[in-house]
Amino acid sequence: MTTIDDVAKAAGVSAxxxxxxxxxxxxxxxxxxxxxxxxxxxLGYRPHAGARALASARTAVIALMVPLRVGVNVPVIMQFVxxxxxxxxxxxxxxxxxxxxxxxxxxRVTSGSMVDALVMMDIEAxxxxxxxxxxxxxxxxxxxxxxxxxxxxxxxxxxxxAGRVAVRHLVGTGHTDLALIGSPPEVLRRHTSYxxxxxxxxxxxxxxxxxxxTVEACDSTPSGAVQAVDTLLDTAPDTTGVIVHNEAALxxxxxxxxxxxxxxGTDVSVVAVCPTDVALAQRIPMTSIDLPAEDIGKVxxxxxxxxxxxxxxxxxxxxxxxxxxxxxSAPGPAAR
Amino acid sequence: MTTIDDVAKAAGVSAxxxxxxxxxxxxxxxxxxxxxxxxxxxLGYRPHAGARALASARTAVIALMVPLRVGVNVPVIMQFVxxxxxxxxxxxxxxxxxxxxxxxxxxRVTSGSMVDALVMMDIEAxxxxxxxxxxxxxxxxxxxxxxxxxxxxxxxxxxxxAGRVAVRHLVGTGHTDLALIGSPPEVLRRHTSYxxxxxxxxxxxxxxxxxxxTVEACDSTPSGAVQAVDTLLDTAPDTTGVIVHNEAALxxxxxxxxxxxxxxGTDVSVVAVCPTDVALAQRIPMTSIDLPAEDIGKVxxxxxxxxxxxxxxxxxxxxxxxxxxxxxSAPGPAAR
DNA sequence: CTAGCGTGTTGAACCGCTTCGACAACTGCC
DNA sequence: GGCAGTTGTCGAAGCGGTTCAACACGCTAG
Numbered sequence: 221m222t223t224i225d226d227v228a229k230a231a232g233v234s235a236x237x238x239x240x241x242x243x244x245x246x247x248x249x250x251x252x253x254x255x256x257x258x259x260x261x262x263l264g265y266r267p268h269a270g271a272r273a274l275a276s277a278r279t280a281v282i283a284l285m286v287p288l289r290v291g292v293n294v295p296v297i298m299q300f301v302x303x304x305x306x307x308x309x310x311x312x313x314x315x316x317x318x319x320x321x322x323x324x325x326x327x328r329v330t331s332g333s334m335v336d337a338l339v340m341m342d343i344e345a346x347x348x349x350x351x352x353x354x355x356x357x358x359x360x361x362x363x364x365x366x367x368x369x370x371x372x373x374x375x376x377x378x379x380x381x382a383g384r385v386a387v388r389h390l391v392g393t394g395h396t397d398l399a400l401i402g403s404p405p406e407v408l409r410r411h412t413s414y415x416x417x418x419x420x421x422x423x424x425x426x427x428x429x430x431x432x433x434t435v436e437a438c439d440s441t442p443s444g445a446v447q448a449v450d451t452l453l454d455t456a457p458d459t460t461g462v463i464v465h466n467e468a469a470l471x472x473x474x475x476x477x478x479x480x481x482x483x484x485g486t487d488v489s490v491v492a493v494c495p496t497d498v499a500l501a502q503r504i505p506m507t508s509i510d511l512p513a514e515d516i517g518k519v520x521x522x523x524x525x526x527x528x529x530x531x532x533x534x535x536x537x538x539x540x541x542x543x544x545x546x547x548x549s550a551p552g553p554a555a556r
Numbered sequence: 557m558t559t560i561d562d563v564a565k566a567a568g569v570s571a572x573x574x575x576x577x578x579x580x581x582x583x584x585x586x587x588x589x590x591x592x593x594x595x596x597x598x599l600g601y602r603p604h605a606g607a608r609a610l611a612s613a614r615t616a617v618i619a620l621m622v623p624l625r626v627g628v629n630v631p632v633i634m635q636f637v638x639x640x641x642x643x644x645x646x647x648x649x650x651x652x653x654x655x656x657x658x659x660x661x662x663x664r665v666t667s668g669s670m671v672d673a674l675v676m677m678d679i680e681a682x683x684x685x686x687x688x689x690x691x692x693x694x695x696x697x698x699x700x701x702x703x704x705x706x707x708x709x710x711x712x713x714x715x716x717x718a719g720r721v722a723v724r725h726l727v728g729t730g731h732t733d734l735a736l737i738g739s740p741p742e743v744l745r746r747h748t749s750y751x752x753x754x755x756x757x758x759x760x761x762x763x764x765x766x767x768x769x770t771v772e773a774c775d776s777t778p779s780g781a782v783q784a785v786d787t788l789l790d791t792a793p794d795t796t797g798v799i800v801h802n803e804a805a806l807x808x809x810x811x812x813x814x815x816x817x818x819x820x821g822t823d824v825s826v827v828a829v830c831p832t833d834v835a836l837a838q839r840i841p842m843t844s845i846d847l848p849a850e851d852i853g854k855v856x857x858x859x860x861x862x863x864x865x866x867x868x869x870x871x872x873x874x875x876x877x878x879x880x881x882x883x884x885s886a887p888g889p890a891a892r
Numbered sequence: 893c894t895a896g897c898g899t900g901t902t903g904a905a906c907c908g909c910t911t912c913g914a915c916a917a918c919t920g921c922c
Numbered sequence: 923g924g925c926a927g928t929t930g931t932c933g934a935a936g937c938g939g940t941t942c943a944a945c946a947c948g949c950t951a952g
Contacts, residue, residue, distance in 0.1 A: 221669070223938055234902050239940055246941095249900060266667035270615065271938035273606025274907045281670075284653070288638050295630045302624050305655055314661070314670070317620070317653040319641055325650070331602035333557070334617075334650070441837060501777060559908055570932045575910055582911095585930060607908035610937045 222263045230259035242267065273333065282308055282524060283335040285318040285325070285349070287342040292407070293440065293467045296495060296513050297341065300363060303517020304339055311525050323349060330356040337524040339363065339517075343374070345411035359527035361520045365413040369536050373527065375519050378538035379414045379493075382509045383421025385541050386463045386491045389507070391429045394555025395461030395489055398426060399434040401448050401473055402465045408437055418465055418493065434459065438469050445472030453480055460552045465493040471502055474548075490548040505546040512539065558599045567595035578603065609669065616649050618860065619671040621685070623656040623678040628743070629776065629803045632831060632849050633677065636699060639853020640675055647861050659685060666692040673860040675699065675853075679710070681747035695863035697856045701749045705872050709863065711855050714874035715750045715829075718845045719757025721877050722799045722827045725843070727765045730891025731797030731825055734762060735770040737784050737809055738801045744773055754801055754829065770795060774805050781808030789816055796888045801829040807838055810884075826884040841882040848875065 228235040233252060240246040241256040248256075259265075273279045284304050286297055305315050316335055318325040320342065326349055329335045338353055343364030353360040354372065361373045390398055400422055402408070403415045419435060426433040434456040438448035448469070452459060462477070462484075464470050470492055474484050482488045485504050492499050492508040499508035519537060526532045564571040569588060576582040577592040584592075595601070609615045620640050622633060641651050652671055654661040656678065662685060665671045674689055679700030689696040690708060697709045726734055736758055738744070739751045755771060762769040770792040774784035784805070788795060798813070798820075800806050806828055810820050818824040821840050828835050828844040835844035855873060862868045 221938090224940095225938080235939080236903075236941075237901060240901085243940080247900065252900080264667070266664070268610065268938050269668045269670040270606045270609030271907090272940080274604065274610050274909085275938075275940040277907080277940095279606065281652070288634070288641075294634045298624070298630050298634065301653075302655070305624075305653060309658060309661075314665070315653045316617070317637075317641060317651045319638075322645060325645075328602070329650070331600065332605045334605040442839065503778065557908090560910095561908080571909080572911075572933075573931060576931085579910080582931085583929065588930075604908050607937090608910080610939080611908075611910040613910095613937080 221268070222265045224265070224267065227256065227259045227263055227265045230263060231255045277333070279334060279336050280312060281314045281316050281335045282337045282339060282521070283316045283318050283325075283329045285320055285338070285340040287320040289320060292342060295498075296467055296511065299495060299513035300341055300517040303514035304521055305517075307518040307521035311521065313521075313525075323352070326352045326356070330358055337361075337528055339520045339524060343413060345413050345416065359524055361524045361527075363516060363520050365417070365536070367413075371534055372536075373523050373534040374536040375516055375523060376414065376538060377511055377516065378541055379417035380421035380424075381538070382493055382541035383418045383423075383463075384425040385543050386493070386509060387422055387425035387429060387431060387433070389491060389543055389545070389549075390461035390463075390489055390552070391425075391431050393461075393489060393549060394552030396431045396552065396554060397434075397456060397458040398422075398431050398461040398463065399436065399452050399456060399459045400463045400465065401436050401438045401445075401452065401469070403437065404439045404444070404466070405437040415465070422463065431461075432456070438466050438473070440466060440468035442469075442472045445469040446476045449473055449476040449480060453482070460488050462488055462490045463493065464490060467494045467498050470494065470498065470506075474502060474504075485548045485550050487550070489550045489552060491543070492548070496544070499544075499546065502548075504548055507544065507546045507549040509541045509543045515539070557604070558601045560601070560603065563592065563595045563599055563601045566599060567592045613669070615670060615672050617652050617671045618644055618649050618673045618675060618857070619652045619654050619661075619665045621654040621656055621661070621674070621676040625656060628678060631834075632803060632847065635831060635849035636677055636853040639850035640857055641853075643854040643857035647857065649857075649861075659688070662688045662692070666694055673697075673864055675856045675860060679749060681749050681752065695860055697860040697863075699852060699856050701753070701872070703749075707870055708872075709859050709870040710872040711852055711859060712750065712874055713847055713852065714877055715753035716757035716760075717874070718829055718877035719754045719759075719799075720761040721879050722829070722845060723758055723761035723765060723767060723769070725827060725879055725881070725885075726797035726799075726825055726888065727761075727767050729825060729885060730888030732767045732888065732890060733770075733792060733794040734758075734767050734797040734799065735772065735788050735792060735795045736799045736801065737772050737774045737781075737788065737805070739773065740775045740780070740802070741773045751801070758799065767797075768792070774802050774809070776802060776804035778805075778808045781805040782812045785809055785812040785816060789818070796824050798824055798826045799829065800826060803830045803834050806830065806834065806842075810838060810840075821884045821886050823886070825886045825888060827879070828884070832880070835880075835882065838884075840884055843880065843882045843885040845877045845879045851875070 224235045224238050228238045241248050308315050337358050338360040341363045343362045343366050345367045347366050350366045364376050365374050436448045436452050484490045492506040496510050499506040560571045560574050563574050577584050644651050673694050674696040677699045679698045679702050681703045683702050686702045700712050701710050772784045772788050774780050820826045828842040832846050835842040
């Protein structure tokens, strides 16, 4: 292993000079810098991460806690992860992967000074991890919203606004009998906040627009989708505007609607809340409210880095929903 | 931050004693150990990871390089990841997440002593990363097989055997006109070895059994599946035995086969190569050769840990394929 | 001509832990 | 009773960086 002393010797300077060349924290004359850089290059020198962490109290690593549990949509998660990892690299940071079920991992990486900061996904309303990270010395950003985001940094799609936008779109195109086909029951049971926020927005706007809205939970399986659609059409047969917030079930929901004589884009208008690529991968291009998973991941890293740098206050950022109209929209009864 | 000295002071012993209590590398009397453990508990002491890494040359972290590129099936990847992470935790290790496109990450974590070992997924035949890890001081396990696995540790499903098993099953149930609906073209273009190994096994066994086998690449999209099925049925209309190795396309392949008058499980026999949960999530339970992704991940960690411990030689482990017959099998022409 | 200043570089003190060699206290044996 | 062997504990030397105070040097200003 080549050390900073080897480099210093090779360049004919002291170790501290090498360190300052690397960190840029002091001015170094051009010729000296050049000699040092050449030595680094020649020796293939890489600072020892542990030594650096010890001396500087910085690890250049952030922890990312991802859910590996049922009911969450894996490809979407990967988009978050991709966003976090690529943006972290922009800040010269690496990512340590923690899983949601390993709550002790939080304390481990936190108290053990393994990471500079934390990003946590899939926050529930009353999440047991929230008090833990609030007590940690490392800044944390939550993807999703806990019940009480006081003093915490959070980022997410503004699901409440998304609910309103969806309803406005459907009502505006002539629909008054609306329905949400949403997350699996276990997600709702956990009180994962995005599901509740979406419903709130939906109901608020529906009430304000004089529209009715039925809500169905939906398992992320083909049969779950079939069941949800069947129950919906039995309960509220007049439904013509459907909002689907369940990536995995989406194709089967569309298929079942068609089987039951409600062809999406013709007889019923369907708005999906999902990443754009998912919306485009359906049998017909879906009108959708984009869930910009990768962007949210990136923003999370931006926020956490900002707090690592200056002494930024914590903030909550809710990304404005964007609805794009595509082939699954159709005029409703009131417009015909 | 509480340090080992704080603990030592609180327990009335020296720092080295605390260290030995923690590591168990020397015998400590029961009363002393108890005092130390109580102090650790009371102070909530966690050793500083960086300091530990510096002094012991061990980080308790392994790097995992995952593909985030097109053409790979995301849920399956997550299963590998889950296997790796959970097994790593069994060995008291954490996982640093690297992405495939960041080749320089290899050198960074390796030369910077950020990790003790490496696990790399999705190895291509002539993978540029292989020489890099071969030169690294950290042991590495590859998930997948490079062209020349000399001196490297690898683990994977034995796809060649899987190909043979699939053909034997189909031929044994009366099919002689077989087809593979496989990976997307870009995967084949990369010469990802599993695709090629599967084909080799398929062709070998087909040749030996006097069966014909047509091969179709298949994009991981609905339309890709439709196209692959259509091309297949145009090229080889007599096909009655189909092997599908493409999780994402599988449902659409089945649907299209049915649309074209070849109902899986009745008119054609379909064998899927995929995780069991995917096989069971189709419209009919699929006869499948299990891709035990999570297990493979775990085995990879086991292997890498074994090499970290003793000076094990490198080895290649190919997991034997297991075919489970389910509803998508049907007797072929020769058996009717 | 010298005091004072800014610039570039250095030595040394940490950062918190592991581990080796030394040593004190006990044990059992001849 | 003395000696070799265990057992349990400790002190100190690193591990490889960062950073602070100090210093040497060449300038400018007075």
